[in-house]
Amino acid sequence: xxxxxxxxxxxxxxxxxxxxxxxxxxxxxxxxxxxxxxxxxxxxxxxxxxxxxxxxxxxxxxxxxxxxxxxxxxxxxxxxxxxxxxxxxxxxxxxxxxxxxxxxxxxxxxxxxxxxxxxxxxxxxxxxxxxxxxxxxxxxxxxxxxxxxxxxxxxxxxxxxxxxxxxxxxxxxxxxxxxxxxxx
Numbered sequence: 001x002x003x004x005x006x007x008x009x010x011x012x013x014x015x016x017x018x019x020x021x022x023x024x025x026x027x028x029x030x031x032x033x034x035x036x037x038x039x040x041x042x043x044x045x046x047x048x049x050x051x052x053x054x055x056x057x058x059x060x061x062x063x064x065x066x067x068x069x070x071x072x073x074x075x076x077x078x079x080x081x082x083x084x085x086x087x088x089x090x091x092x093x094x095x096x097x098x099x100x101x102x103x104x105x106x107x108x109x110x111x112x113x114x115x116x117x118x119x120x121x122x123x124x125x126x127x128x129x130x131x132x133x134x135x136x137x138x139x140x141x142x143x144x145x146x147x148x149x150x151x152x153x154x155x156x157x158x159x160x161x162x163x164x165x166x167x168x169x170x171x172x173x174x175x176x177x178x179x180x181x182x183x184x
Contacts, residue, residue, distance in 0.1 A: 012101065048134070079096055
């Protein structure tokens with residue numbers, strides 16, 4: 001779907017302008033995304049496998065839930081909407097614990113220029129995995145992995161074709177934030 005998205009400056013400030021997602025990615029306009037990493041109290045992290053039909057990194061494992069922030073939408077509204085759409089889970093703004101904004105500026109061979117600000121949240125997963133329903137065309141599968149398994153997969157992310165290898169630093173920051181949340 002070609003959503004209308006707010007354009008931001010290279011420092012993440014609103015411009016008051018919007019464009020279709022296809023134009024955002026072809027022109028390299030800066031824009032916001034919402035990332036939600038779900039974890040369980042017993043130290044597991046929910047990973048989503050990108051759908052086989054995704055243009056970028058099909059079938060690799062990634063963030064629990066992620067998506068673009070639609071024009072006029074707050075980051076939190078996007079996080080709540082994307083969670084409902086991608087895994088059929090209803091959450092509220094109070095479930096979201098923001099851990100930061102991570103710039104991610106990448107260009108791909110297929111012409112996509114992705115200049116995104118990942119507004120990243122943690123949220124506790126309070127339902128069993130079997131209650132979640134992956135969105136066709138977005139999410140191929142879901143799995144829970146332990147923090148230790150996540151760490152092990154990251155160590156070998158340049159060669160194991162499991163995670164998006166270029167996101168390793170970002171994954172490590174998220175893992176640290178989850179570990180701190182579990183330790184408190």
